[in-house]
Amino acid sequence: RIVPVRWSRYNPSYLEPEAKKESYQKPLEELTEEEREQMELKGVRPIKAAPPTLSSSVFSDPMISKFTNMMMKSGNKVLARSLMSQTLEAIKRKQLEKYHKAPENEKETIECNPYVIFHQALKNCQPIIGLSNITRGGKTYQVPVPLTDNRKRFLAMKWLITECREHKHRRTMMPEKLSQELLLAFNNEGPVIKRKHVLHKMAEANRAYAHFRWW
């Protein structure tokens, strides 16, 4: 795990807090040499304060937390989290209603788990290649460029949120619209997937400028 160090105000001797229950339940004999050293260090060194996003709950999901943080406006995490839980509930209700009405042979094809749908929808929305502005001889060109995993996940989540915020009727609630978009993205339809395809087409069209990239 990569720990951000550059702007950290902590003394390097401080260790990260450990939230997983399983690591404390292992008996001493099962630990390897490194883990035994780690446990001894933890008894001696000071430990950093736990960030508010760190959770020991079995139901916590880092992707969902990231998405909730991106949905948050002016620090209102309570509202963002309640919207997220209402979205997941809305997805579950819609899928369960479809499930109960479907005939026996189609029941296995219907996915009811909102987390699986969320992860699959985000995966479907991630672009493979991105564009970046490079200035050569006074003119700015859109150059196709590979994207890192983090950047892909960020773009997928950003597109989903902006799509829901802008193209929503004044009276529809955010959880309803988000659940609609997530279900469409899960089936590879919908405006977010279209935006991804548009980006791919632009990158394909600007193939000629690919050699401008120097990294």
Next chain:
Amino acid sequence: DRGCALHTAARDGLSSVSSQDIPAQRPRAVFHTSESDPAKHTEQHEGRLYNIPLEEVKAVFPHGLPHRFQQQIQTFNEARVMVRKPALELLSYLKGSNFAHPAVRYVIYGERGTGKTMTLCHVVHYCSKQGWLVVHIPDAHLWVKNCKELLQSSYNKERLDQPLQASVWLKNFKTSNERFLQEIKTQKKYMWGKQESTEEGRPLREVVEQGLARVRSASDAVGVVLREVKQQSHRGSFRLLVAVDGVNALWGRTTLRKEDKSPVSPEELTLVHNLRKMVMNDWSGGAIVTTLSQTGSLFKPSSAYTPQELLGKEGFDALDPFVPIPVSNYSPREFESCYGYYLERRWLQHEKAHTEDGKAELQFLSGSNPRQLDRLAGPL
């Protein structure tokens, strides 16, 4: 899964088995009971969920079920209510009550989200199955706040009418008590304004139709219906159940204002005035079951749940000899039952929710509170 013969046989055979010998193969079957008549519910059925057929739900509960429960009925395609101790206690009191004596008042109280409204609905279902006339007010707080139209009452100059709320209630009352409206006849002539009137001896249905047709006189129609029903209940031709949810609204304050911006007190509203008369124990031949509710209440702190705090001095004195029925959080057995039901209906979809760790976490986070458990299990 549902069509398996062993499953249904296990369900029926095991429903009479007590919870000590839970079989290892089919633990989920123990949480249901096939007894859908509330009259036959006993301590044996405690902690189990019984099914109400959907047609009965539409007939008995046109209003009155909590919003989350209605959503649950729609998602699962069935209405399952848990049989709990307070409801069984109330049902035993109702079965053993003497209807020649004045009506006994029962007040269901408890902390937020412990199941007071669902207990009330269980009792209402029992009474309508037994053939009682049920006057069910889903939430008295809706009558003392957020009223768009307040008309000055034509019957009494100081009082104020609420046409919208009264007409909505009359419509729902009509759906739930069809046959009584034909049988009960009015005992007095009532004048609605200058031209229209209802003669003596006409069925109550006409009063209700009049209230629905002329919305201006809907509150007066409600008053007439309540008065007739109260006067005729002691004759014994029908039993009357007055079920009020959020009875502390009748004696609190309102957020409504008159046109000169002066605050309205609850006595000045016709609906509240008539309902207060119903809740008095000066009639016989039935029972009054009420619920206290902090959630919709006005100007009351959120930690208040006892009758003394929520009713205030005036309300407590008015309701004074009442039977208090406390409702508390789920016992471990009831929690297991609710958790098993959610698992069976595929409501808990998260992989970790099926494990022991997940169950322990749900129990800890919700504190065995039914509402918190429902809210937590929603996104999972």
